[in-house]
Amino acid sequence: MVEYLRTAFHDALKKLGIDFPKEEIQFEIPKQVQHGDFATNVALQLARLEKSNPREIAERLIEALELDPAMVSTVEPAGPGFINIRMNPGYVVSRVSEILETGEAFGNVDTGRGRSANVEWVSANPTGPLHAGHGRQVCLGAAISNLLEWAGWKVTREYYFNNAGVQMQNLGRSVQIRYLQALGEEVEMEKGLYNGEYIKDIAAEIKEEFGEAKRNESIDFFRKRGEEWCFARIKKTLERLEVHHDIFFNEDTLYKDGKIDEVLSLLREKGLVYDREGAVWFRSTKFGAEKDRVFVKSTGEPTYRLPDVAYHREKILRGYDLVIDIFGADHIATIPDVLAAVRAMDLPTDHVRVVIHQMVSFVEGGETVKMSKRSANVYSLDDLIDDVGADVVKYFFVMRAANTHLDFDLELAREQSEKNPVYYLQYAHARIASLIRFAESEGVDLEAAPDLALLTHEAEITLARKLLDFPGVVDDCAESLEPHRVCNFLQDVATAFHKFYQECRIVTENQALTTARIALCRATRYTIANGLSILGITAPESM
């Protein structure tokens, strides 16, 4: 649609002897309905370049335009020099047939052109269950992956499994202590170790299985058991949210395959690492950082940054066209170092995009419940799912822009009523499903070809117009990696539908009109269901 207008405007400009890049002709959907379906500010932009009156340019431009009157009804200058374009309502409504034809694929766009994308997210340490705050990352990444797929990318979903390093040793030691305590030994839990109740569960399982046989077992055994337990638990939680990864990349393979050493020697060749005080340092200051960073501790163990570099190198070497990292704001500081190191190894990073999301606060009764990772009793993601349900979890975590702090209102989320925005969408879907069932029971032939031209009511046209925006919304959201805009769009669709339902009786004696309105309902249903599927939310047949 916009493309059609853009071409027409470009041709008109050429006729006036004005050379203006086609791609820079902007069309927006005006906030005010009186301003039409589309508006462009080319005349205002040109006023600057041509040094003349924008209003006058607009008028000359309109004169030169050649548009199909079946599609466009009016084009008029407005305000300081906008050009408002109104589509022919009959044309808008006729395009509903495209939605019915594409059905479950409506909303797909092909900007990705089958190129490959890798999305890495969650990547929580396997040192415990996912806590409620992880939910944002989990749901955001899933929605972004889905969006990219809808936009024509071939997506690989990946989880970087941090199963090496000090924290894993701590986990092992924690389990060991709990196990020994369970055997009646006088051992104190040490500072800085994992205190959660789940550690006792792991220890209890070991005791159950081996009795006292592991009394003198090394930490390594307990570490392994702990890792397996945590991994299984994390996967189970992800499963409950229907979040799937194609690749679980184990950090320890970077060691086994010598990738860590490879990176070190590559950097050493370039003189980008040096030894000091028994540690190996990376010259991050060469890349604008305020201080150099330790890559290998004096104990000989790498810090987390080095495997991060090696891991990113691996991902980039795999040759994806787009590499996306999703991180919490608390990890923001490491990104420039990692990318700088990767670039230093002569690898491109232009196609790496990092989505940073801010932290989450859970609010209950006006009080903020702060989550802390290593305290004894954490509110886990499983608890949250039990508490409010998977659909609500997914919606609430994605409905706000990632870049802003999120207040997760537990009371509102728990509310199974009209107050909860999730139900507003689901209710619209269920209402349509019910309507279609009713129409069938009244003997309406759903297969009959609708005469969409019968849809002339303002509420019908507004709804149709809104539905047709969907592919553009998918495209924009995928480009900006901002799934919350899908939520906003779906709210608008539901509002337009409820309004239509309120104003227009759908199943009536008038068969032709009934068929046309049912067609519009079906188009709405596809749009809502498809949008919800991007968010991973179920579209109920009844409520």
Next chain:
RNA sequence: GCGCCCGUAGCUCAGGUGGAUAGAGCAUCUGCCUUCUAAGCAGAGGGUCGUAGGUUCGAGUCCUACCGGGCGCGCCA
């Protein structure tokens, strides 16, 4: 102290690459169910878009400085 993010209605937040009279949900108040799902619809009140400058035809949006909040600034991840 330095870096990144945020500051929009009582509360939580939307506001494509600057555009026309700043929006939604919740909360408060008022109407609408003998008729396809009232988990809905219609309407009312509520704002100096943190503050002060700047850029320009035009700023919630861009720049600068302050103020307020969050997160980082480990040989933790």
